[in-house]
Amino acid sequence: MSTTQSNSQDQKNKDNFSFSPAGEKFKLPGKDDYQEEFQRLKKLADDAHAEDKEVVVVMGVGFVGAVMAAIVADTVDEKGRPTKMVIGCQRPSTRSYWKIPVLNKGVSPVKAEDPEVDVMINRCVNDKKSLTATFSNDCLQFADCVVVDVQCDYLKQDLGNMRTGEADMAALEATLRTIGDIIPPECLVLIETTVAPGTTEFVAWPILKKAFKKRNIESEPLLAHSFERVMPGRKYVASIRDFWRVCSGCNEEARNRVDKFLREVLNTKDYPLTVMDRPIESETTKIVENSYRATILAFLNEWSLFAERNGVDLIKVINAIKMRPTHSNMIFPGPGIGGYCLPKDGGLGYWAYRHILGFEDGDSIFRITPEAIDINDTRALHVAELTRDALRNMGHYIAGASILLCGASYRQDVGDTRYSGSEIVVRKLTEMGAEMSVHDPYVDHWYELETQDTYPAPGLSWSRFFRNQQGLTEISVKKKLSDSLKDVEAVIFAVPHEHYLDLNPDDIVKWAGNPLAVIDCFGILSDDLIRRYFELGCEVKGLGRGHIQRIKKTVLKNV
Ligand SMILES: NC(=O)c1ccc[n+]([C@@H]2O[C@H](COP(=O)([O-])OP(=O)(O)OC[C@H]3O[C@@H](n4cnc5c(N)ncnc54)[C@H](O)[C@@H]3O)[C@@H](O)[C@H]2O)c1
Numbered sequence: 001m002s003t004t005q006s007n008s009q010d011q012k013n014k015d016n017f018s019f020s021p022a023g024e025k026f027k028l029p030g031k032d033d034y035q036e037e038f039q040r041l042k043k044l045a046d047d048a049h050a051e052d053k054e055v056v057v058v059m060g061v062g063f064v065g066a067v068m069a070a071i072v073a074d075t076v077d078e079k080g081r082p083t084k085m086v087i088g089c090q091r092p093s094t095r096s097y098w099k100i101p102v103l104n105k106g107v108s109p110v111k112a113e114d115p116e117v118d119v120m121i122n123r124c125v126n127d128k129k130s131l132t133a134t135f136s137n138d139c140l141q142f143a144d145c146v147v148v149d150v151q152c153d154y155l156k157q158d159l160g161n162m163r164t165g166e167a168d169m170a171a172l173e174a175t176l177r178t179i180g181d182i183i184p185p186e187c188l189v190l191i192e193t194t195v196a197p198g199t200t201e202f203v204a205w206p207i208l209k210k211a212f213k214k215r216n217i218e219s220e221p222l223l224a225h226s227f228e229r230v231m232p233g234r235k236y237v238a239s240i241r242d243f244w245r246v247c248s249g250c251n252e253e254a255r256n257r258v259d260k261f262l263r264e265v266l267n268t269k270d271y272p273l274t275v276m277d278r279p280i281e282s283e284t285t286k287i288v289e290n291s292y293r294a295t296i297l298a299f300l301n302e303w304s305l306f307a308e309r310n311g312v313d314l315i316k317v318i319n320a321i322k323m324r325p326t327h328s329n330m331i332f333p334g335p336g337i338g339g340y341c342l343p344k345d346g347g348l349g350y351w352a353y354r355h356i357l358g359f360e361d362g363d364s365i366f367r368i369t370p371e372a373i374d375i376n377d378t379r380a381l382h383v384a385e386l387t388r389d390a391l392r393n394m395g396h397y398i399a400g401a402s403i404l405l406c407g408a409s410y411r412q413d414v415g416d417t418r419y420s421g422s423e424i425v426v427r428k429l430t431e432m433g434a435e436m437s438v439h440d441p442y443v444d445h446w447y448e449l450e451t452q453d454t455y456p457a458p459g460l461s462w463s464r465f466f467r468n469q470q471g472l473t474e475i476s477v478k479k480k481l482s483d484s485l486k487d488v489e490a491v492i493f494a495v496p497h498e499h500y501l502d503l504n505p506d507d508i509v510k511w512a513g514n515p516l517a518v519i520d521c522f523g524i525l526s527d528d529l530i531r532r533y534f535e536l537g538c539e540v541k542g543l544g545r546g547h548i549q550r551i552k553k554t555v556l557k558n559v
Pocket residue numbers: 059060061062063064065089090091096149150151152171172174175192193194195228229230231232340341
């Protein structure tokens with residue numbers, strides 16, 4: 001066999017399989033598998049209906065869908081009897097198919113810091129048998145309710161210019177077409193995906209109506225919207241189940257149905273449900289909520305720079321302000337914002353105003369939200385400047401310098417790396433010629449780097465905004481801090497994981513084998529620790545921490 005033939009055979013073999021993050025290999029279903037799968041699902045649905053249970057299909061078992069599916073499957077009535085049979089439905093693509101067999105073993109397809117996720121999924125799949133997953137959309141024909149948890153992205157064309165981006169609704173629209181073609185007429189469709197305002201009524205509902213018309217169904221599709229406020233971390237399940245929800249429906253029946261459904265599956269007794277008149281109000285709630293958060297975080301960027309240049313420690317300023325209960329939710333922004341939602345949601349609103357709702361004056365009315373997102377997206381570039389300056393003060397060049405970034409995820413004590421500020425730090429410093437390594441106790445694989453040619457999709461990696469990025473696919477996330485620091489010239493504390501909060505400067509210098517530059521992105525270092533680093537011959541810089549120079553001067557005076 002020639003090399004070309006064997007390469008194409010390898011590719012074909014690869015195309016037939018889906019690999020889980022743990023490296024398990026699963027063969028994609030073939031044509032013959034669908035009939036058997038249909039029979040399995042039909043039996044499950046028939047049995048559930050015979051026991052008076054509702055069949056709920058959750059489309060998309062990703063970060064949100066997998067856990068929402070388990071929460072619904074865990075629902076019981078006043079007598080403690082399960083009331084729902086849940087079928088998680090997932091595309092059988094090479095990238096995602098593995099989630100189905102993994103979930104069907106009772107194992108969570110999403111890595112969560114919340115121990116309840118694994119326990120609940122295992123309980124629902126193996127004990128209660130109220131949760132299963134499938135690749136076959138045929139399950140939709142048995143559904144009493146369909147929950148849509150597929151992604152809807154906002155694709156930015158430029159780094160630091162959100163206005164040139166656009167909403168990517170392809171997965172959502174495809175899912176809705178499939179749903180419209182298959183569901184029973186009386187099935188409730190609940191969109192939980194964060195969407196551009198107007199999507200439920202002006203994009204999704206027409207898709208379902210058209211499908212119903214083609215099927216000669218005379219009734220109106222029952223369509224509702226209720227966005228997720230899920231927060232990755234140790235309270236993952238509670239952030240879905242024990243949290244305030246907002247919902248609405250396209251007509252009165254859909255509104256009543258979604259109200260009833262959410263009251264059955266969520267803890268609305270302790271966390272009251274808000275029912276809005278129209279889905280655009282529920283959609284706008286989510287977008288405004290996240291744009292507000294992105295804006296107050298971006299607002300501190302200019303004061304962070306002010307502080308650095310004028311001997312002010314912004315961390316102390318914020319703590320002093322937070323003493324006032326009215327200002328107690330101020331958070332220091334760190335090296336950018338990150339996470340799946342805050343960098344994109346304002347973009348969905350800006351985009352919808354023109355492309356769904358038809359207004360041409362978006363640029364004159366939307367001035368704050370785009371600016372906030374642009375500031376957040378580029379804040380991490382300043383960390384590269386601080387690192388360069390700290391190294392220069394120690395007589396080192398950034399080109400060729402060995403730098404360790406501590407913390408790849410977007411927030412403390414979680415393993416979620418989506419759109420993290422750390423990624424921009426690594427990319428910028430790599431562009432400037434630094435030799436980067438990464439430590440993170442919560443992250444096993446940094447997919448944004450390791451699979452940058454294909455993730456989040458071909459051509460969409462942030463690598464496209466920087467030069468010299470090829471080598472980053474080789475980066476592996478290290479777990480042992482003492483080993484990771486060996487011979488390092490600069491360390492960047494990018495995320496306040498608890499592992500980084502009590503580190504002793506003497507240990508850090510000992511593990512590095514030499515004094516090094518220390519960059520504090522989150523106000524992790526106390527004044528005493530900063531002083532000790534200077535005494536050990538290190539250089540220290542920090543976002544928003546202008547008082548460091550003062551500490552340095554006192555240490556140098558005493559030498
Ligand atoms: N992750 C969060 O922290 C978070 C927080 C609040 C809101 N949200 C919102 O929840 C929604 C879902 O986000 P996520 O983080 O779960 O995304 P995700 O990418 O982890 O999951 C989406 C899943 O849908 C699947 N999918 C796509 N098209 C499909 C189809 N046609 N049929 C079946 N499955 C399909 C994908 O393969 C994937 O598994 C988004 O709108 C997001 O903005 C997410």
